[in-house]
Amino acid sequence: MRPKSNAYLFMATANFLTDEKLLIVGAGGMIGSNMAMIAALLRLTPNICLYDVYEPGNNGVLLEMQHSAFPRMRFIATTDPKEAFTGAKYIISSGGAPRKEGMTREDLLKGNCEIAAGLGDNIRKYCPEVKHVVIIFNPADVTALTVLIHSGLRPCRVSSLAALDSTRLQTNLAKEFGVRQSDVENAFTYGGHGESMAVFMSKATICGTPIARMGLTKERIEAIKQETIQGGAQIIKLRGRSSIQSPAYLSIKAIEAAIRGGEQFPWPSGTYVDTHEYSHVFMAMPTFMDETGIHYTMPEGNKEEMADLKASYDHLVDLRDQIIELGIIPPVDEWHKMNPYLWNRRLPRIK
């Protein structure tokens, strides 16, 4: 009854979206290894490189992937940046250091932005032709900005994971009204993360009904915002570890959208913003992603929401200025020396 051969798998298996190289940075960790598995499951490409500075963990993840026997997948694992980055067309990096006991927030900022600078340098050196890079290690807006500056890539080629705040908002609104998550639409968060995110829900609908008509009190709105901000902390409290499945899934879905033929990514991403009002930062915006990269529009909200966005932006400018102070990225006016696409429009252009 059992087929004598597994050759039929070659035929039965859906095609891959591409055969270009996907590099997973930090593949030895819990998020990174889930990313590898999800990318294989979603058939993005057969060509996945696992890269981590911690060799045993990386090799262990390689074995896990091999033992899964995903049809036609070709995984390789390496600790050599040259081997990892050369030829990479898509990169997704969860490879930051977690905050450890006794570390200040600034220590974490410095440590992870230095890692981001190294990542950007590797991209510049080995794969300037990369099509899209998704950064998910915290604080993702500034690590992604650091990668962008150091890599020399076009701004549309780099994004950061911001979707989790919006999916948490959706989760909490669905609970509030006792509806399915997909019945909650047009509720998103923009700007930064955590305390400084700007929650845009004035245009949300619940089963098609505008939220303004749902009778939410100011107190409930504030409680839902707070619960959304605490979404990550809540997982740590319950599981004893920070989230590992949701960031892996959402970031792979973002990369999928950047591959020709991939499903559209329906959540905001962090993107390099350069408008009259907001400039020289990475922040979550209404975004659209396809094989040409990431594109953004301005969020539409009421006065309060727009003021929250401005406050969130100011916070991101502060964070950015801290890493300029630390010497990890140059002052804004000198960014174009590292990345010609980041010309400061306020300066006269040299002809």
Place this chain on the structure above:
Amino acid sequence: MRPKSNAYLFMATANFLTDEKLLIVGAGGMIGSNMAMIAALLRLTPNICLYDVYEPGNNGVLLEMQHSAFPRMRFIATTDPKEAFTGAKYIISSGGAPRKEGMTREDLLKGNCEIAAGLGDNIRKYCPEVKHVVIIFNPADVTALTVLIHSGLRPCRVSSLAALDSTRLQTNLAKEFGVRQSDVENAFTYGGHGESMAVFMSKATICGTPIARMGLTKERIEAIKQETIQGGAQIIKLRGRSSIQSPAYLSIKAIEAAIRGGEQFPWPSGTYVDTHEYSHVFMAMPTFMDETGIHYTMPEGNKEEMADLKASYDHLVDLRDQIIELGIIPPVDEWHKMNPYLWNRRLPRIK
């Protein structure tokens, strides 16, 4: 550019295989939570129940699934067996206890088989109509046997995860010959797990060439067998934890095959065996899985392989007799009192 609504997800998303309830037992753990994610990714059913005795972990996993915002999924989490098992049509259980410091192998056997007995009792009580149950907690052959006896289910409704040994063998043969894994065919392991597995590779082909013509020395064959047996231990050594992605993926793929319309599962599973030679045990066999359950044929191998299978069977009989001794399952001749489908053919049937 960005669609103003995510309503299009309703249309863009592939249909589910079924809308029947899938119960994940042990969902709060690392394997269980990956199972939940993979089942959602593979669109098996929108109707997934997360069950774990450890409430905070289980609720944390529920949040992870909600924050992933898988389109149209409906997850629930519970610690109440009645709520969990009632109406379950597919069950997959990773919910055993891991071996802890100072525990003997017998302590583990006793502890996990008692958990399996409780699982079987819950099935009998709340969901005797379940269509398929996959057991993956160790020692899986005896825990699955215990579930079968206690649940009162037909033998074709219960299987255990055995594929990992075969995928490890495939991985090792692919490495040996420097070919892709899918170029290695007809290499499987049967019988029990670990030291006692029977490795069947005399009929294997490498890129279509019979392995006998590939010039493998006896020493290399033995080394490959040993590496396969040590596959799980190697992951623990490298990652500092036992495997979590590969067992989750393979067991969800096994459940998928038991759902009408699911992809065929190309690996051996553990099944209740009742032939002239091998009887009253659970062991890995060449199996075929579809919505009618699991079906097996006899492995075909050379003399040595068949002798290995017999030795593996003898070991499984020993393990079984240990849990009979411990009083977790009744003596073989009394199994039919708990499960009428397990009539001992050696006894005259009462008319």
